[in-house]
Amino acid sequence: MGLNLNNEDKQLPQNSQFEISLLxxxxxxxxxxxxxxxxxxxxxxxxxxxPKTKECLPLEYLRSRDVNVAKDVKLILCTHWHDDHxxxxxxxxxxxxxxxFSMSACSDQKKFLQFVGLDYSxxxxxxxxxxxxxIQACFNILEERNKPIKKACQDRLLLQLKNGNFTTNIYSxxxxxxxxxAFDREIAELFDQNNPDIRIPIEPQNHKSVAILIEVNxxxxxxxxxxxxxxxxxxxxxxxxxxxxxxxxxxxxxxxxHHGSINGYHSRIWNxxxxxDVTGILTPFHKGKKPLPEHQMIEKFxxxxxxxxxxxxxxxSRSAKKRDHQVSKVINQFxxxxxxxxxxxxxxxxxxxxxxxNPKWEIKLIENAKRILKSQxx
Amino acid sequence: xxxxxxxxxxxISKINDLGNIVNQYISGxxxxxxxxxxxxxxxxxxxxxxxxxxxxxxxxxxxxxxDVYEYMSNIQSWTGYVSDxxxxxxxxxxxxxxxxxxxxxxxxSKEDVSDGDLNLxxxxxxxxxxxxxxxxxxQRIKQSLIRFRRSGNISVQVFDQAMxxxxxxxxxxxxx
Numbered sequence: 273m274g275l276n277l278n279n280e281d282k283q284l285p286q287n288s289q290f291e292i293s294l295l296x297x298x299x300x301x302x303x304x305x306x307x308x309x310x311x312x313x314x315x316x317x318x319x320x321x322x323p324k325t326k327e328c329l330p331l332e333y334l335r336s337r338d339v340n341v342a343k344d345v346k347l348i349l350c351t352h353w354h355d356d357h358x359x360x361x362x363x364x365x366x367x368x369x370x371x372x373f374s375m376s377a378c379s380d381q382k383k384f385l386q387f388v389g390l391d392y393s394x395x396x397x398x399x400x401x402x403x404x405x406x407i408q409a410c411f412n413i414l415e416e417r418n419k420p421i422k423k424a425c426q427d428r429l430l431l432q433l434k435n436g437n438f439t440t441n442i443y444s445x446x447x448x449x450x451x452x453x454a455f456d457r458e459i460a461e462l463f464d465q466n467n468p469d470i471r472i473p474i475e476p477q478n479h480k481s482v483a484i485l486i487e488v489n490x491x492x493x494x495x496x497x498x499x500x501x502x503x504x505x506x507x508x509x510x511x512x513x514x515x516x517x518x519x520x521x522x523x524x525x526x527x528x529x530h531h532g533s534i535n536g537y538h539s540r541i542w543n544x545x546x547x548x549d550v551t552g553i554l555t556p557f558h559k560g561k562k563p564l565p566e567h568q569m570i571e572k573f574x575x576x577x578x579x580x581x582x583x584x585x586x587x588x589s590r591s592a593k594k595r596d597h598q599v600s601k602v603i604n605q606f607x608x609x610x611x612x613x614x615x616x617x618x619x620x621x622x623x624x625x626x627x628x629x630n631p632k633w634e635i636k637l638i639e640n641a642k643r644i645l646k647s648q649x650x
Numbered sequence: 651x652x653x654x655x656x657x658x659x660x661x662i663s664k665i666n667d668l669g670n671i672v673n674q675y676i677s678g679x680x681x682x683x684x685x686x687x688x689x690x691x692x693x694x695x696x697x698x699x700x701x702x703x704x705x706x707x708x709x710x711x712x713x714x715x716x717d718v719y720e721y722m723s724n725i726q727s728w729t730g731y732v733s734d735x736x737x738x739x740x741x742x743x744x745x746x747x748x749x750x751x752x753x754x755x756x757x758x759s760k761e762d763v764s765d766g767d768l769n770l771x772x773x774x775x776x777x778x779x780x781x782x783x784x785x786x787x788x789q790r791i792k793q794s795l796i797r798f799r800r801s802g803n804i805s806v807q808v809f810d811q812a813m814x815x816x817x818x819x820x821x822x823x824x825x826x
Binding site: 299300301323324377381382385386388389390392393411414415418420421422423558592593595598599602603605606607609610611612613614615 | 725726743744746749751752753754755756757758781792794808809811812813815816817819820822823824825826
């Protein structure tokens with residue numbers, strides 16, 4: 273089926289263009305970042321699917337633009353193990369023959385593989401949307417290809433490319449050593465508990481997520497993943513701020529972490545890691561009680577930047593799905609809080625011409641993407 | 651007298667009415683006993699070969715009250731994933747079993763959950779929500795049923811297979 277992009281949006285970027293496309297789906301269906309590093313070198317950070325067609329959205333986006341995915345996608349990064357960042361990633365990997373696959377993991381790799389394998393065995397009997405299937409499928413592909421998994425951790429150079437005058441470095445900024453050890457302990461405890469009634473991962477994953485810095489000829493972009501701020505300085509953003517050695521230059525584009533949630537915010541991130549005229553991009557989320565981003569957080573972001581863009585609104589419908597009238601009536605009698613989370617696809621495409629003397633990000637809003645202005649408050 | 655029977659859940663489920671009766675028996679047994687199901691309890695365990703095990707003595711008890719447990723026809727069912735829990739209620743993501751495309755969310759009162767299931771109510775827990783019509787003494791009544799998933803422990807064979815596969819992957823996969 274593919275994505276319905278117009279001719280202009282389908283055009284491939286020029287060799288000298290550094291391009292970041294943030295794909296969002298509204299509600300809680302996921303996000304992905306598709307990045308052109310110049311000279312047909314692409315990377316993909318996370319994956320999501322269209323819940324109706326089950327198509328892998330970053331893959332469809334690349335195909336719609338006639339990218340030779342088998343050859344030109346150099347890196348696929350799985351930032352963390354949440355459904356809204358991982359759905360479709362095995363299909364993406366299966367089609368990107370040359371791509372390096374990177375993710376964070378605990379240090380006891382055997383235990384980690386046992387953990388995934390056991391959970392996968394349970395899921396085979398009880399189909400669900402669990403992310404375990406995706407991870408297990410990726411392992412199978414990498415085994416067949418005889419390709420290593422690039423472990424992401426603090427201050428790790430994941431990819432370096434040199435094309436003509438272009439030098440690209442991609443660093444992972446997290447998770448910290450402390451969090452990797454914590455992951456070891458968590459897996460060991462899960463084995464001890466042998467509790468099959470909870471979907472894994474049961475512990476919050478956001479402190480284990482991989483934030484990255486992309487640097488193309490000195491132009492930096494910070495992708496915040498879902499990394500949160502913790503009171504423990506050994507994890508999350510404080511650890512990045514205090515300990516990362518690779519953050520030498522301020523970023524001009526920032527993917528705001530964790531859908532603009534308060535727990536992903538710290539003024540030090542904005543003051544120490546980002547330039548004054550930074551462009552902020554984010555995706556919405558809604559799966560629990562509160563839709564993200566909240567109004568108060570939007571106001572905070574707008575105090576830091578006037579350039580703030582979101583892939584769509586939160587996509588919350590005021591009613592349940594459309595069904596037979598009689599069925600809807602009975603649902604409403606038993607529970608009148610049922611609300612559909614609409615699939616609202618949007619792309620914020622940001623382009624920087626590296627050869628310009630004073631490069632500035634150009635923003636293109638596709639489908640439901642929009643700019644957030646001070647008076648708008650989403 | 652043999653006090654345990656094994657039913658082929660797949661086959662029975664294919665026969666609609668009988669499948670519904672069995673479903674009602676299962677949920678009835680759970681309510682009747684009003685306890686949390688402990689590990690290795692023989693009720694409501696779906697085993698690796700997809701068989702359901704019941705304690706026959708409880709079925710006999712239910713049978714004596716069968717006017718209470720007649721069949722229920724589902725008109726709508728979801729798989730739910732608990733996302734937030736508050737003092738009196740909880741919020742969940744719902745996936746429509748017939749149309750597993752877009753999600754829904756809903757808030758439920760804890761009173762909707764049977765006492766025996768309350769200890770399973772945790773963030774990330776999986777439950778099944780069905781609404782439909784039940785027949786009681788010939789009267790048709792609307793019914794809503796929430797049942798939390800209990801997973802039987804995987805068999806030694808499946809466990810060993812998973813461990814073997816993990817060992818194989820550990821040998822073949824490299825981490826850079």
